[in-house]
Amino acid sequence: MHIAFQNIQKSFGKNHVLKDISFSIKEGEICALLGENGAGKSTLMNILGGIHRPDAGSIYADGKEVRFTAPEQSIKLGISFIHQELNLINDLPIYENMFLERDYTKGFRRVPHQEMIQETKAIFERMQVDLDPRTLVKDLDSSYKQIIEICRAITMHASVIIMDEPTTSLTDSEIERVFSMMRHLRDQQVSIIFISHKLKEVIEVCDTYTVLRDGNLVSQGQVSDVTTKELARFMVGYDVRTDQLIQQRERGKEILRADKLTDAAAFSNVSFSVHQGEVVGFTGLLGDGRSELFQSIFGAHDISSGKLFLYGKEIHIHTTMDAIKHGIAYLPRNRKENAIIKDMDILENSAIASWKRHAKWGVIQHSIHKEKLEVFQKQLKIRMTNASNNILNLSGGNQQKIVLAKWLSTDPRILILDNPTQGVDVGAKEDMYDIILRLADKGVGIIILSSEANEILRLCNRTYVMYHGRLQGELKAEDMNEQAIMELATGGDAFI
Ligand SMILES: Nc1ncnc2c1ncn2[C@@H]1O[C@H](COP(=O)(O)OP(=O)(O)OP(=O)(O)O)[C@@H](O)[C@H]1O
Incomplete structure (x- = not known):
């Protein structure tokens, strides 16, 4: 799905968070959305996800203006949001969490547990996730929880997936797995908006980038044309050091x-x-x-x-x-x-x-x-x-x-x-x-x-x-x- 933001503005009280944001994401593109802490990335995505409403401006999905008043409307259109703060119910097993945002009852409101377990197993196999779908979410490490959220977005057959810092608590091998899923989804024409502070990952997996600073769009382009150092400068407005910081001190008691x-x-x-x-x-x-x-x-x-x-x-x-x-x-x-x-x-x-x-x-x-x-x-x-x-x-x-x-x-x-x-x-x-x-x-x-x-x-x-x-x-x-x-x-x- 092609998504376009046009002149989006949003304030929280006196805090003018998004000033006039316009940019678009093509079908089958992985776009990095970058910016300092508090730059307004999540707010913009919350608008796309139907959580917040913009004060001004419009969103277009495949050329048609959309106005969401609730998250369900955004989900229904095929937009899936994997939040920075995970949204799983700890006291439910994995497989029920996988179907949370869907109506999974069948005739006479029967809950098809076995089918849900099978579908979850199938996606885990595809993703090489070694977990029993019946495990309670509370028994999982946070990185597994993140992987489950990603698998859930995939099972929902979303055409746009927003990933808000999906790799923060993942290890390298899991990150690689997530990236290969992302590439696979891109091949199937899914658009992905990837919010991250890990610029090496942005260079590795994204096609385009958009940088917000103080509520303004300050830079955008093809990832192949930039370095991590340049992206860091666009984000904060100055050159960020990358040198060794180890200090040799006298070891105390x-x-x-x-x-x-x-x-x-x-x-x-x-x-x-x-x-x-x-x-x-x-x-x-x-x-x-x-x-x-x-x-x-x-x-x-x-x-x-x-x-x-x-x-x-x-x-x-x-x-x-x-x-x-x-x-x-x-x-x-x-x-x-x-x-x-x-x-x-x-x-x-x-x-x-x-x-x-x-x-x-x-x-x-x-x-x-x-x-x-x-x-x-x-x-x-x-x-x-x-x-x-x-x-x-x-x-x-x-x-x-x-x-x-x-x-x-x-x-x-x-x-x-x-x-x-x-x-x-x-x-x-x-x-x-x-x-x-x-x-x-x-x-x-x-x-x-x-x-x-x-x-x-x-x-x-x-x-x-x-x-x-x-x-x-x-x-x-x-x-x-x-x-x-x-x-x-x-x-x-x-x-x-
Ligand atoms: N519900 C809210 N009520 C009031 N202020 C909010 C709300 N949500 C966000 N803000 C403010 O909007 C600004 C942008 O926040 P946002 O979460 O969009 O930043 P971000 O770019 O996603 O940052 P980070 O990289 O730290 O996640 C911040 O100043 C934040 O305090």
């Missing part, structure tokens, strides 16, 4: 040491240490157990055996509050489910982890938290109008920055960052890296969990590579490269 940590299901026999001023990576492929390991260290789950030491003294963490008291902060990987509190405003979300710390006579000191948020807003360039607005009014990348602010305001001794730059634009990523390095300078021990090799290679003094819940190897900065990491991550000869 050991802060955290894990000795043979084991949890029957997710990880076993994991021993490691982190010293003051170190930036230590943990990487691997899906199912490597790194998130589960650090969730357990942070007190979200019990550890069945092994010991944990803080400054040489054994500690016992049973709850996340215990972990916070010990100066451990953990930014989790799945923002929507584990990091933001949707019923709270921006200020509350940024402060909740340090409420207790600053409370006087048990009363929350909002003024202190407000001041802190103002500092972080400047440092992290958080785009927001009012701290008392609901967190969901922020763009995805800006929500992520609030989550980081929340943990920074606890003044941690150990800062664990799980996929910290998910949804964060190229410029803001560098701001985050600067903050991480400054904290390391001050003696904080930083642990970065990431499947982005480039993030590990640019930032970490050393990295541990995990494979099926075990530490497969440790690489020092001078030995780190993508190949060495990949070898260990796929089960290559262990050394630790």
Whole structure:
């Protein structure tokens, strides 16, 4: 389907988000929609998806003007939206989630479970997804959830698919699988709008690009004519650095040491240490157990055996509050489910982890938290109008920055960052890296969990590579490269 936007405008209160946007996507084209956090990409796509209505301007589908007043109308026309924040029902099995937006009842309202299971199996086979359709969604890792959303869009035979950062929590092999699906869909004349901050991926899979900045369309063209560096400049308006950031510091005292940590299901026999001023990576492929390991260290789950030491003294963490008291902060990987509190405003979300710390006579000191948020807003360039607005009014990348602010305001001794730059634009990523390095300078021990090799290679003094819940190897900065990491991550000869 050929989609054209003409002179689209949209404001939220005084926030003029889309100023006058006109561009089109051809049938069978993969178009990258790019821009800084808060540039208006999701808002524009929410208009196409029937979630928001434009204040002015029109949308044309195959030359005919369409005006959506509800998402169902957009879906009915063949537009499928895979949101940044996944929309699956955790308590339903995969196969029922696959049919959520369709009327799957048959005569006498019979629900054809077996047929749904078979259809789900068939699409999984095509996509090489190794999952039982009867598995409950709540038992899946977030990257599998993302894959299910993509499979769902495919089963709906959409002619336009909007993918809002579909690869944020996927590993390289899964990303490749998604890309080959996208190419396959393109061959079948499906149009795809691909929103991403990962510019290498844009170059790899997209045909055209459109860049928004401050609500205006600032650049568009063929991807084959540009480099990632140029795209980054179009997005933020200046050249974004790409150099190595590793800083050699004197290794301080050991802060955290894990000795043979084991949890029957997710990880076993994991021993490691982190010293003051170190930036230590943990990487691997899906199912490597790194998130589960650090969730357990942070007190979200019990550890069945092994010991944990803080400054040489054994500690016992049973709850996340215990972990916070010990100066451990953990930014989790799945923002929507584990990091933001949707019923709270921006200020509350940024402060909740340090409420207790600053409370006087048990009363929350909002003024202190407000001041802190103002500092972080400047440092992290958080785009927001009012701290008392609901967190969901922020763009995805800006929500992520609030989550980081929340943990920074606890003044941690150990800062664990799980996929910290998910949804964060190229410029803001560098701001985050600067903050991480400054904290390391001050003696904080930083642990970065990431499947982005480039993030590990640019930032970490050393990295541990995990494979099926075990530490497969440790690489020092001078030995780190993508190949060495990949070898260990796929089960290559262990050394630790
Ligand atoms: N429902 C809403 N109510 C009020 N403001 C909103 C709402 N949705 C978005 N905004 C504002 O609109 C602006 C654009 O947000 P949008 O989500 O479109 O950005 P984006 O380009 O998708 O960013 P990101 O890369 O971070 O996802 C932001 O300033 C955001 O705060």
